[in-house]
Structures are given as C-alpha cells and as structure tokens.
Amino acid sequence: MAETDSLNVLLLGGRGQLGTDLVRTNPGHRLTVHGRSDADVTDAPAFERYVRSASPEVVLNTVAFNKTEQCEDDPLTALAVNTLAPRRLAALCADLNARLVHFSTDFVFDGLKGSPYDESDAPAPANLYGFSKYGGERFVALGSPENLVIRTSGLYGEAGSRAKGGNFVHTVLTRARSGQPLRVVNDIFFSPTWTADLAEKTWSLMEAPTACGIYHLANGGGCTWFEFARAVLETAGLTASVEPLSSSQWPGKMRRLPDTRLASVRWGSLGLAPLRPWRDALSAYLRRVPG
Numbered sequence: 001m002a003e004t005d006s007l008n009v010l011l012l013g014g015r016g017q018l019g020t021d022l023v024r025t026n027p028g029h030r031l032t033v034h035g036r037s038d039a040d041v042t043d044a045p046a047f048e049r050y051v052r053s054a055s056p057e058v059v060l061n062t063v064a065f066n067k068t069e070q071c072e073d074d075p076l077t078a079l080a081v082n083t084l085a086p087r088r089l090a091a092l093c094a095d096l097n098a099r100l101v102h103f104s105t106d107f108v109f110d111g112l113k114g115s116p117y118d119e120s121d122a123p124a125p126a127n128l129y130g131f132s133k134y135g136g137e138r139f140v141a142l143g144s145p146e147n148l149v150i151r152t153s154g155l156y157g158e159a160g161s162r163a164k165g166g167n168f169v170h171t172v173l174t175r176a177r178s179g180q181p182l183r184v185v186n187d188i189f190f191s192p193t194w195t196a197d198l199a200e201k202t203w204s205l206m207e208a209p210t211a212c213g214i215y216h217l218a219n220g221g222g223c224t225w226f227e228f229a230r231a232v233l234e235t236a237g238l239t240a241s242v243e244p245l246s247s248s249q250w251p252g253k254m255r256r257l258p259d260t261r262l263a264s265v266r267w268g269s270l271g272l273a274p275l276r277p278w279r280d281a282l283s284a285y286l287r288r289v290p291g
C-alpha cells in the first residue's frame with residue numbers, strides 16, 4: 001500500500017478474538033488499538049475523550065456484549081454496549097467526519113427463513129442479544145450512508161472469544177483429547193467463520209471505494225453445530241464420537257434460532273473474491289493452530 005493510502009484507523013475491542021486478527025492482518029494503516037482498560041464504551045464522557053484524542057479517519061468497532069445467554073438476564077448491559085454505545089459512536093464519527101465500520105450478527109434474524117439470509121432480508125430479532133445488536137446496526141446506518149455494517153456468524157479465532165473464554169473448535173478438541181463426552185446440537189444451522197478470513201475481507205471492504213451499508217461476511221456454506229464438531233474432529237484426525245442433541249435438550253433462556261446461515265450477496269457484487277467455504281477455512285485454521 002502506498003504511504004498516501006494509509007489511513008488513521010481506531011480499532012475498538014482490539015484485544016478480542018476478531019480484533020486480534022484485525023491487528024495481525026492490518027495491510028499498513030496507522031492503527032490505534034483500543035482495549036476496555038483504555039476506555040469503557042459505556043462511560044460516555046471518557047469514551048468520547050478517548051475517541052477524539054485518536055483523531056481517526058476510520059473507526060472499526062468490534063466491541064460487543066456477546067454472552068448471548070447473559071443478555072437475557074442483563075438486558076441493560078446488552079443495550080448499553082450493543083445499542084447505545086454504537087449510537088453515540090455513530091454521532092461522534094459523524095462529528096469527526098470519520099467512517100464507522102461496525103460488526104453485527106446473524107442473530108438479527110429469527111432463523112425461520114429456511115435458507116441463508118442475504119442483505120436484502122428484513123431483520124426480525126427474536127432474543128435480547130439479537131435485538132440489542134439490531135439497534136446498534138440501525139444507529140450506525142443512520143449515522144452516515146458511508147458507514148459499513150458487517151454481519152457475521154459463528155466466529156472462531158486464534159485468540160478465542162474474550163467474552164466466552166475460548167472458541168468452539170478449541171473446546172471440541174480439548175474435550176475429545178481428554179476423553180470427555182461430546183454432546184452437540186444438530187438442529188441449529190449457522191455459518192462458521194474464521195476471524196482471520198473475516199479480518200482480511202474487512203480491510204478489503206474498508207478500502208473498496210464504493211462499499212457502504214450492510215454486508216454479510218461469513219465463510220461459505222453452513223452446517224449444524226454437530227456437523228461442525230464432527231468436521232473439527234475429522235480435520236484434526238481424532239476419532240472421538242459426538243452425540244447429536246436437539247436444541248430442546250439444551251438448557252437456556254434464550255430463544256433458539258434454527259437457521260441463521262448468511263449469504264454474502266452484496267460482497268459478490270463488489271467484484272471481490274468470495275470468502276472460502278467453511279470446511280477449507282477450518283482446515284487452514286487447524287494447520288495454523290493445531291489446538
């Protein structure tokens with residue numbers, strides 16, 4: 001990248017799972033990496049001071065309260081982090097003339113469509129997490145037509161989710177290697193996505209001159225969590241057995257979303273290479289991080 005193309009980018013949530021891969025794949029922008037200890041997004045005055053002091057041309061917001069079950073018990077924190085903080089951030093970015101790139105989720109859909117959701121499908125959040133993330137993405141979209149909202153699904157990455165303390169791939173491998181039983185739901189479909197692939201495509205999207213609005217970015221295709229667990233074991237060369245469960249056998253308050261696979265239709269219209277299929281991404285991840 002030419003020096004003149006290099007932008008002043010503020011990365012919020014830079015020590016999270018996706019944030020870590022955004023730092024690693026940065027193609028040469030001048031990056032300020034934020035962590036919660038620098039400024040809590042719910043502390044409005046401190047957060048505003050922090051953002052202003054970074055003088056960003058672009059803000060990437062990976063911050064989220066994404067313990068999905070806990071959102072049901074703690075709706076105020078979910079709304080504060082996932083809806084109201086992005087609302088303030090969008091207003092601040094408009095004031096600073098900075099473009100905002102915000103991450104959202106497949107959980108803005110109710111999962112009842114029966115085929116992958118593309119960007120033209122109307123959101124219909126059915127649980128607190130999805131509702132709070134939908135509010136956030138709406139405020140970001142209203143902040144400026146140049147802002148980007150990137151919806152993604154089922155992330156796993158080398159750093160592991162900060163909120164969830166690891167990732168599903170690692171959990172499956174650890175349990176299989178220690179001989180613990182594996183019971184995984186087989187009636188919920190999603191699009192497993194490696195954060196390294198998502199991070200690379202995020203930089204490309206940010207640099208695409210005509211990109212604006214909502215994009216779905218997930219590795220291609222989809223599967224159930226049970227199928228994903230089986231693929232993790234096969235790819236790692238382990239023979240442990242996995243018991244398929246119905247989601248009705250899985251405890252939890254949150255309303256389950258049967259099928260939230262994502263299709264990246266608008267991404268394709270930019271003429272950029274598609275994200276690879278989820279099995280290829282999983283193989284590449286396990287070559288890099290054998291577990």
Ligand SMILES: NC(=O)c1ccc[n+]([C@@H]2O[C@H](COP(=O)([O-])OP(=O)(O)OC[C@H]3O[C@@H](n4cnc5c(N)ncnc54)[C@H](OP(=O)(O)O)[C@@H]3O)[C@@H](O)[C@H]2O)c1
Pocket residue numbers: 013014015016017018019035036037039040041042061062063064065066081103104105106133151152153154155156160161162163164
């Ligand atoms: N994980 C998934 O499967 C998934 C699926 C679809 C969409 N997404 C979306 O993708 C994005 C990235 O997810 P991820 O897996 O990378 O999450 P993650 O690893 O949990 O990272 C989230 C980051 O947000 C920070 N954060 C949380 N509350 C904060 C607050 N009040 N003030 C400041 N920072 C705060 C955390 O900081 P600390 O570490 O210091 O707490 C953490 O670094 C999120 O927008 C999420 O909604 C995730």
